[in-house]
Amino acid sequence: MSFRLLGNLVAIEEDQSHNKTASGIVIADAPDGLLYGRVRVVGSGNGDSAPTLQEGDLVFLPRQSVRAMPIQGKTYFVVDEVNVFGVIEGDDA
Numbered sequence: 001m002s003f004r005l006l007g008n009l010v011a012i013e014e015d016q017s018h019n020k021t022a023s024g025i026v027i028a029d030a031p032d033g034l035l036y037g038r039v040r041v042v043g044s045g046n047g048d049s050a051p052t053l054q055e056g057d058l059v060f061l062p063r064q065s066v067r068a069m070p071i072q073g074k075t076y077f078v079v080d081e082v083n084v085f086g087v088i089e090g091d092d093a
Contacts, residue, residue, distance in 0.1 A: 003071060005043035010053055010084070011076040012037035012066070034085070035063045040076060053081055058088040 005011060014037045039057045053059065061084045066077035 003041065005041050005078070007043050007046050008051060008081040009043040009078055010039050010081050011041040011071070011078050012059065013040050013074065013076055015058060033063055034060045035066060035077060036060050037077060051081060053084065053087070059084045059086065060088065061085050
């Protein structure tokens with residue numbers, strides 16, 4: 001089964017590696033209130049604009065703006081693309 005998102009929605013899979021301390025301890029919620037994750041599915045955009053994000057982008061966004069949805073046995077966070085603060089590039093991506 002596959003799925004596609006409509007409009008400017010994106011499905012993000014949480015990346016726990018950004019929630020670890022230097023010694024490797026995993027923190028359940030990032031102390032800065034942000035969610036870090038990989039974009040897994042991108043909607044088709046709306047009539048006015050094409051999507052900015054691409055599958056595989058490492059992004060960060062406020063945790064309170066997401067909706068957790070179980071899809072195909074995994075939990076994805078579905079959010080409107082405008083709620084994503086930015087893309088992490090370089091060595092951290």
